[in-house]
Amino acid sequence: MIKKLWDKVMNREVISYLIFGVLTTLVNWVVYGAMVYVSIDYRIATAVAWAVSVLFAYIVNKIFVFQSYSMKPAYLAKEMASFVACRVLSGAMEMIFMIVMVSWLGMGEYISKIIVSVAVVIANYVFSKVFIFKNV
DSSP: OHHHHHHHHSOHHHHHHHHHHHHHHHHHHHHHHHHHHTTOOHHHHHHHHHHHHHHHHHHHIIIIISOOOOOOHHHHHHHHHHHHHHHHHHHHHHHHHHHIIIIITOOOHHHHHHHHHHHHHHHHHHHIIIIISTTO
């Protein structure tokens, strides 16, 4: 029973999403870390890191994870708009959580970034599966 559940949950899509989710998170952290390293405020660094990682995530999720190969302009526009809208929602969630954890709760920037990143990866998979690439 546990093996059947495991096999159902851990399919190609989920495994590839986790791999590319880690890579997207890495892109986010590298951009964030580089900006903080050169003394850019963590809020600006969070916003820029989010924007760069959203572009990366759209490309890898479309092609490698959900294998959405349609290049029809109307379909692309709808898909990209949905993707960006969902990422705006998770980006707002990320920014709010970072501000609460760092500025209000006094937690360290990097531990906060790790915790927030896990929550964002999970939220983004749900958004992608349910709202964006649902017909794939």
